[in-house]
Amino acid sequence: MTSTTLPRVCVIGAGPSGITAAKRLLDHDIPFDCYEASDDVGGTWYFKNPNGMSACYQSLHIDTSKKRLELEDYPVPDEWPDFPHHSQLFQYFRDYADHFGLRDRILFETTVTSAVRDADGCWEVTTNDGKTRHYDALLVCNGHHWDPRVPDYPGEFDGTLLHSHAYNDPFDPIDMRGKNVVVVGMGNSGLDIASELSQRYVAARLHVSTRRGIWVLPKYIKGRTTDSVSVPRWFPPALALKVKQFIIWDAGGRMRNYGLPEPDHRPLEAHPSASEEFLHRAGCGDIAFKPAIAALEGPRVRFTDGSTEEVDVIICATGYHISFPFFSDPDLLPGNNNRFPLFKYMMKPEYDNLFFLGLAQSLPTLVNFAEQQSKLVAAYLTGRYRLPSIEQMHAAIRSVESAMARQFYDSPRHTIEVEFDPYVRDIRRELARGAKRAAAVGYSLPISPRAHQRDEVKPSTAATRK
Ligand SMILES: Cc1cc2nc3c(=O)[nH]c(=O)nc-3n(C[C@H](O)[C@H](O)[C@H](O)COP(=O)(O)OP(=O)(O)OC[C@H]3O[C@@H](n4cnc5c(N)ncnc54)[C@H](O)[C@@H]3O)c2cc1C
Secondary structure, eight states: OOGGGSOOEEEEOOSHHHHHHHHHHHHTTOOEEEEOSSSSSOGGGSTTOTTSOOOOOTTOBOSSOHHHHOBTTBOOOTTOOSSOBHHHHHHHHHHHHHHTTOGGGEETTOOEEEEEEOTTSOEEEEETTSOEEEESEEEEOOOSSSEEOOOOOSEEESSEEEEGGGOOBTTBSSOOTTOEEEEEOOSHHHHHHHHHHTSTTSOSEEEEEOSSBOOEEOSEETTEEGGGOOOOTTSOHHHHHHHHHHHHHHHHOOGGGGTOOOBSSOTTSSOOEEOHHHHHHHHTTOOEEEOOEEEEEETEEEETTSOEEEOSEEEEOOOEEOOOTTOOOGGGSOOTTOOOOOBTTTBOTTOTTEEEOSOSEEESOSTTHHHHHHHHHHHHHTTSOOOOOHHHHHHHHHHHHHHHHHHSOSOGGGTTEEEHHHHHHHHHHHHHHHHHHHHHTTTOOSSOOOHHHHOSSOSOOOOOOO
């Protein structure tokens, strides 16, 4: 089949998810335009990204080891350390885009401001340059670590309150030397920032405020990267979880041994955070712990146990909202609690030409998650995969949701939690099932290409070269 007979696709975003999806479309000769708000690829991994959306800080190293984040057909450099710096990842994504000739297909500094599905089911996509084009399918790859979730504390605060998204280093955006700092939250950013600021030459006093204790995992177990330690594939999920929990207990011991609050759940019943450095800094007594913030009282912060502290800076490492500012259809907007159930973490059953890629908290890696998802997208758009019925998709979503509810405690952090390896195996099985359904309808296209007839502007190859 040629590109003129295949559906025309719009890809929103050229972060890791967008570029791997774009490459897959290119491989299958599927016509597409990829819109990127920034002046380069890389998304989150572009430090001080001019799009203002990157939460990257100066000292950030990825928590996923290099072999787990590697893209399938583009090996990471041999000389990389196990946990590369953000600048190395940024270069890797730039090299990937160059190697596969993707830059010519990306419209840089072009933000999608609106995406509306018209009566025919075509996507009418408008960009910040005022242009509108039509597409047969839409791939949303806009990331979910850019719209900060900031707690609404009662009271007034005399100091500076910022979200970890705005944090660059101990001196930027404000000089933290000699300050009393509270870091709220114990996700990976919270642990990194607290470890960095707790050095005696930076903050005068460093508290971590948390509603509940969490398990802080080591990045290495017995000299091997933790994310390369696995259990046999044939283990049933419940047994696999028990074995992994035991490995974590065995490697790290109890959290209170390091001075941390004791978790009220078992390992892996929350999205894990990993940092030997944090455990060490806490063990050295340079990090102290407080429960949740109850109120702001001018120069002081009151905590839920009734204690107060004089505080200069509060850094909220409290996560992100899932946001799609270009959608106005309420059906396509997640609720306040970040709940956004999708078939295979990708599709709303009622929308046969809309895919969300990279919209997951995938363990241990999100970097190459959309690369896997795009296999199903490409097979679908070329007629080699057919979806199950809408009812079957809803049933599959319900089953995943109840499995997640059994493993993880209820929190906006856990609405899109998924394990990478079982997910990839599931996609493989789903592709095989969908291939049979496609064969039964003679491999006809589920989405007929009609968008090109709607536009005077023909499928684009014009782009802003970097
Ligand atoms: C501090 C931090 C640490 C992390 N650590 C890890 C880790 O250890 N391992 C891991 O796997 N992942 C980690 N992540 C997750 C990280 O988000 C993913 O690795 C990866 O960047 C996801 O890629 P993405 O393309 O889906 O999203 P992003 O990287 O966010 O890229 C989205 C792209 O879409 C563009 N865009 C958004 N909206 C529009 C629009 N309307 N129009 C045009 N373009 C648009 C943006 O400009 C951006 O380039 C971390 C994230 C953070 C914030």
